[in-house]
Amino acid sequence: MSGKLVAEFTRSYPDVELDVTVTDDELDIVNAGFDAGVRLGENIEQDMVAIPISGPQRDMVVAAPQYLERHGEPARPSDLLEHRCIGWRPKPSSTPYKWEFAENGREFGVSVKPQITTNDFHLMLRTALQGGGITFAIEEPFRPYIEAGQLVPLLEDFLPYFPGFYLFYPNKRHMTPKLRVMVDFVKHWSA
8 A cells, every 4th residue: 555545545534543554464354353455466365345556566676786797687587596686585484485477478486595585675675775686576666776776677578567456355235434435535546
């Protein structure tokens, strides 16, 4: 959920309190007591109502110019196995996230061997900016650093777009008033 959407919603509805919890766990929002959630479209249960809040998204592989000067640029996703990678995992008991690619309509993953693994995107970003390796995440937070020349996008031909983020909630007949105004606001926002 974007900061701009949240700020405009709270300005429009100053009496509605938002309690936003950010987690990488794919929890059951109903059992956890949440009115709604935000996820990538591909990760939403079929019995939920989903409203888009972003356009299509794309993962991005990036590295700092100084890293590429020392180690070269990968030409294919499999070349990442020979590079210093900065990986991500949601929690210590999880294996590092498999980097996802596509070629000629066929999707595939590469299990990089990260030299650094974390569950903190900002640490991944700061380490990549310092030339610490190649990293992988959704494109949007990398974009300002790419435009400034601090990060270089890699393997772009292998990184297709996928459905973006959605606000989702249980398919209930009676919605709480605060959820109703959020749903209506998001529908207007994304129109």
